[in-house]
Amino acid sequence: xxxxxxxxxxxxxxxxxxxxxxxxxxxxxxxxxxxxxxxxxxxxxxxxxxxxxxxxxxxxxxxxxxxxxxxxxxxxxxxxxxxxxxxxxxxxxxxxxxxxxxxxxxxxxxxxxxxxxxxxxxxxxxxxxxxxxxxxxxxxxxxxxxxxxxxxxxxxxxxxxxxxxxxxxxxxxxxxxxxxxxxxxxxxxxxxxxxxxxxxxxxxxxxxxxxxxxxxxxxxxxxxxxxxxxxxxxxxxxx
Amino acid sequence: xxxxxxxxxxxxxxxxxxxxxxxxxxxxxxxxxxxxxxxxxxxxxxxxxxxxxxxxxxxxxxxxxxxxxxxxxxxxxxxxxxxxxxxxxxxxxxxxxxxxxxxxxxxxxxxxxxxxxxxxxxxxxxxxxxxxxxxxxxxxxxxxxxxxxxxxxxxxxxxxxxxxxxxxxxxxxxxxxxxxxxxxxxxxxxxxxxxxxxxxxxxxxxxxxxxxxxxxxxxxxxxxxxxxxxxxxxxxxxxxxxxxxxxxxxxxxxxxxxxxxxxxxxxxxxxxxxxxxxxxxxxxxxxxxxxxxxxxxxxxxxxxxxxxxxxxxxxx
Numbered sequence: 001x002x003x004x005x006x007x008x009x010x011x012x013x014x015x016x017x018x019x020x021x022x023x024x025x026x027x028x029x030x031x032x033x034x035x036x037x038x039x040x041x042x043x044x045x046x047x048x049x050x051x052x053x054x055x056x057x058x059x060x061x062x063x064x065x066x067x068x069x070x071x072x073x074x075x076x077x078x079x080x081x082x083x084x085x086x087x088x089x090x091x092x093x094x095x096x097x098x099x100x101x102x103x104x105x106x107x108x109x110x111x112x113x114x115x116x117x118x119x120x121x122x123x124x125x126x127x128x129x130x131x132x133x134x135x136x137x138x139x140x141x142x143x144x145x146x147x148x149x150x151x152x153x154x155x156x157x158x159x160x161x162x163x164x165x166x167x168x169x170x171x172x173x174x175x176x177x178x179x180x181x182x183x184x185x186x187x188x189x190x191x192x193x194x195x196x197x198x199x200x201x202x203x204x205x206x207x208x209x210x211x212x213x214x215x216x217x218x219x220x221x222x223x224x225x226x227x228x229x230x231x232x233x234x235x236x237x238x239x
Numbered sequence: 240x241x242x243x244x245x246x247x248x249x250x251x252x253x254x255x256x257x258x259x260x261x262x263x264x265x266x267x268x269x270x271x272x273x274x275x276x277x278x279x280x281x282x283x284x285x286x287x288x289x290x291x292x293x294x295x296x297x298x299x300x301x302x303x304x305x306x307x308x309x310x311x312x313x314x315x316x317x318x319x320x321x322x323x324x325x326x327x328x329x330x331x332x333x334x335x336x337x338x339x340x341x342x343x344x345x346x347x348x349x350x351x352x353x354x355x356x357x358x359x360x361x362x363x364x365x366x367x368x369x370x371x372x373x374x375x376x377x378x379x380x381x382x383x384x385x386x387x388x389x390x391x392x393x394x395x396x397x398x399x400x401x402x403x404x405x406x407x408x409x410x411x412x413x414x415x416x417x418x419x420x421x422x423x424x425x426x427x428x429x430x431x432x433x434x435x436x437x438x439x440x441x442x443x444x445x446x447x448x449x450x451x452x453x454x455x456x457x458x459x460x461x462x463x464x465x466x467x468x469x470x471x472x473x474x475x476x477x478x479x480x481x482x483x484x485x486x487x488x489x490x491x492x493x494x495x496x497x498x499x500x501x502x503x504x505x506x507x508x509x510x511x512x513x514x515x516x517x518x519x520x521x522x523x524x525x526x527x528x529x530x531x532x533x534x535x536x537x538x539x540x541x542x543x544x545x546x547x548x549x550x551x552x553x554x555x
Binding site (some may be wrong): 005050060 | 262263264266267268269271368379424473474479481502510512534537538541551
């Protein structure tokens with residue numbers, strides 16, 4: 001059952017569940033599509049999260065009760081929506097060395113070799129549950145528990161954009177240069193967030209991400225192609 | 240009137256370019272940004288004949304000094320920083336005409352915290368993801384993604400509409416020194432808090448701490464204890480402007496224009512939209528109180544004020 005909850009006088013939450021699960025995620029995605037199809041007057045933004053969707057609106061154009069009536073149509077509507085098979089974005093990663101300074105530690109803490117960590121990390125299609133925290137940051141699901149590693153004791157002051165890390169049972173990519181405590185195991189040459197050129201964001205909620213191990217030659221080649229606007233991110237259809 | 244330039248001779252403490260905000264990208268984690276005090280931004284724009292959501296300079300605490308390279312019309316709304324043009328005092332909430340070579344400067348903050356300077360014709364800078372607003376944290380939008388610096392040159396656009404009104408009537412002005420409690424709407428996680436917490440929120444005063452900026456205001460006062468053991472954590476969910484979220488230490492934070500798009504702290508209440516202009520004008524050290532209001536009432540008040548504005552400026 002969907003719940004409709006006011007979040008102040010300019011937003012409403014449509015809650016699909018109370019958990020982080022694939023089923024709830026699919027329901028959230030269906031809701032987003034259903035809401036987009038409604039063409040709500042005064043709609044400002046639709047923000048999907050793990051288990052709910054927030055609709056931001058202009059309260060001088062519409063109001064909670066009018067919106068509630070309109071949104072309730074989505075509950076019937078959403079169930080009938082068939083989701084298209086998601087894309088699996090192929091994200092090349094240069095693991096280890098100065099690009100992934102914590103690979104050694106992640107391997108040691110999990111009693112694995114560095115190559116085993118790379119193999120495990122790059123053999124999963126990670127689901128992008130949602131984006132948030134910073135522009136372009138993807139909350140990914142699917143990390144193998146064998147390589148789950150606690151955050152670093154001493155966070156780094158500067159982590160390069162594109163760094164791929166592990167924190168507890170999460171893995172993720174830093175969209176921009178920032179401080180942080182994640183265990184950095186590699187770096188992608190791709191731009192996760194690029195405010196200058198469309199598409200501004202590499203991924204969207206519902207996509208999958210597959211990390212592809214590359215060497216330094218390949219890393220530099222992709223960087224170079226990106227700079228010249230020649231590189232196309234590889235996308236496969238999820239089976 | 241033609242386009243022209245202004246030179247930022249002194250930028251002031253924090254002056255950024257902001258408009259009505261960057262909507263449509265929150266699902267990618269991109270903060271909305273935009274004016275902290277959207278009401279004042281609108282008033283300033285409407286005075287000079289701009290669209291209400293056009294970009295302005297948002298000045299914080301101390302105003303900038305601005306040299307006009309061409310004749311222009313501008314208006315200042317929001318905080319009273321005592322504007323002067325070439326040595327002559329001018330007034331907030333009115334259309335001011337200047338000629339080439341004139342200097343706008345501010346003598347000092349008298350009330351509020353943030354002033355909005357609108358130029359007739361708007362500010363000609365590129366849209367980034369549909370908005371001219373500056374998001375400092377991710378260096379996006381506005382003037383090269385950063386706050387204005389001494390020596391920056393801004394171009395104002397061609398004004399296409401004469402001002403309809405040369406000053407804002409008193410009844411539309413907001414008293415920033417009012418001690419009236421801020422009206423808030425119970426939030427989605429209100430039930431995560433016990434009676435004591437809600438009692439504290441609605442009957443005791445909270446002080447705006449120096450850890451307050453365009454992302455949010457950290458408040459200090461009687462702690463708001465969660466009844467459930469999870470230290471206030473929820474499954475990450477959206478955050479409207481004005482959300483009062485409560486982390487594990489029980490000290491509330493009001494989320495403002497540059498807030499994150501989603502967060503994992505319990506949302507005890509959300510400030511009514513009509514009050515955001517007062518919140519935007521708070522300074523560290525200010526003491527505030529809260530009082531509950533229903534969603535429907537909050538929306539009626541907001542729509543009423545917005546309609547008044549529209550009517551006022553559609554005349555003539």
